Amino acid sequence: MRSCRFLMHWTVPGEDDEDDKALDFYFKSVEMRDKTPEEILRLDHLELLPLLPATQGGTSREVIELMMKRLQASGDTDLPYYGYLVSGRIMKFLGQQDELLWLQERYKTMDEKFRSSPVYQWTLDEGIAIGEERGKAEGIALGKSQTQAQTLAQMRKRVMEIVVERFLSLAGLAGEIIAMINNPDPLLDLIVKLAPAQSTKEAEQILLQAQAAG
Amino acid sequence: MENEKQENKKQENKKQYDNMMSALIGRNPQAFLDLLYPGSRFVKHHRNKLANSQRQPDAVIEAMRIKTGKRFLAQPEIQTDPDETIAERLALYQVLVRWDHYKRRSESESESKVWIPVSSSVLHLTKAHAELQIPYALDSPG
Numbered sequence: 001m002r003s004c005r006f007l008m009h010w011t012v013p014g015e016d017d018e019d020d021k022a023l024d025f026y027f028k029s030v031e032m033r034d035k036t037p038e039e040i041l042r043l044d045h046l047e048l049l050p051l052l053p054a055t056q057g058g059t060s061r062e063v064i065e066l067m068m069k070r071l072q073a074s075g076d077t078d079l080p081y082y083g084y085l086v087s088g089r090i091m092k093f094l095g096q097q098d099e100l101l102w103l104q105e106r107y108k109t110m111d112e113k114f115r116s117s118p119v120y121q122w123t124l125d126e127g128i129a130i131g132e133e134r135g136k137a138e139g140i141a142l143g144k145s146q147t148q149a150q151t152l153a154q155m156r157k158r159v160m161e162i163v164v165e166r167f168l169s170l171a172g173l174a175g176e177i178i179a180m181i182n183n184p185d186p187l188l189d190l191i192v193k194l195a196p197a198q199s200t201k202e203a204e205q206i207l208l209q210a211q212a213a214g
Numbered sequence: 215m216e217n218e219k220q221e222n223k224k225q226e227n228k229k230q231y232d233n234m235m236s237a238l239i240g241r242n243p244q245a246f247l248d249l250l251y252p253g254s255r256f257v258k259h260h261r262n263k264l265a266n267s268q269r270q271p272d273a274v275i276e277a278m279r280i281k282t283g284k285r286f287l288a289q290p291e292i293q294t295d296p297d298e299t300i301a302e303r304l305a306l307y308q309v310l311v312r313w314d315h316y317k318r319r320s321e322s323e324s325e326s327k328v329w330i331p332v333s334s335s336v337l338h339l340t341k342a343h344a345e346l347q348i349p350y351a352l353d354s355p356g
Contacts, residue, residue, distance in 0.1 A: 033341060
């Protein structure tokens, strides 16, 4: 699999004509368009499948259908949605209007649960989701967002109660992390995992995992 | 006013993509290690909100090289659009992540002080910025 190592080379004017070295910084740079769908499939990770549309020929209907089939079969609610979003984003970037329309048509038939996703409004703004559904979606989103805000507040409160009661030194970290989580599922997951945690170290890992999972 | 609104919306949407990518890495860090750091194994997550800074990389993952057992912090950044500041941003994260880890270790009674190696990487979903080339040279005035 191809990747490049980049060098950022900082210099400052030297005493003579030549510059003095100040800092050399290396980093890896990988472009998904340099990869084939097969390379990603070979790695055999479900969480990499939403990146398939960004690979060479990844916006072909064959690849999109394959990706969606596998993601939907996983039973996960977020991953197929991510796959659709990345597909739309890449098609927009490549100026593939016909494919974008095809994707939107496919999207139209997708399960209703996508429409209730908190990121649905964003996909409307991005022009990936279907425009004619905008009015309806906005109405649904408003009602849902009010209910969801209350649920989130209650769940955050419960997480903080557990942390303050059992792992007080992690209260600051927990506060920062739960403030960034805007989805009830990871918060519920956090409550379930924190409650039986046996040590501060274990609780810290649980919080950091939740942070990374967003 | 309208431009400002559009810019805010653009930033908000960018944040959504960032959150989505962070969520993907958080769910399965090993997948991204296999993609960006083949031959390494996930050890644990580290906090990605860096102390004394508003900066927040997509993820900070402690990993181990399978062959040698050596540990390092992988700092992958997933870039949806080309960004001319990505090299500087990665350099900034590199120093902050390293510093943050060192300070935490120093404050802990049970852990010894250590400067952990950090490896920064960027995964471009569309394409890298045109000016990103080897070597990336920056001359600063004296």
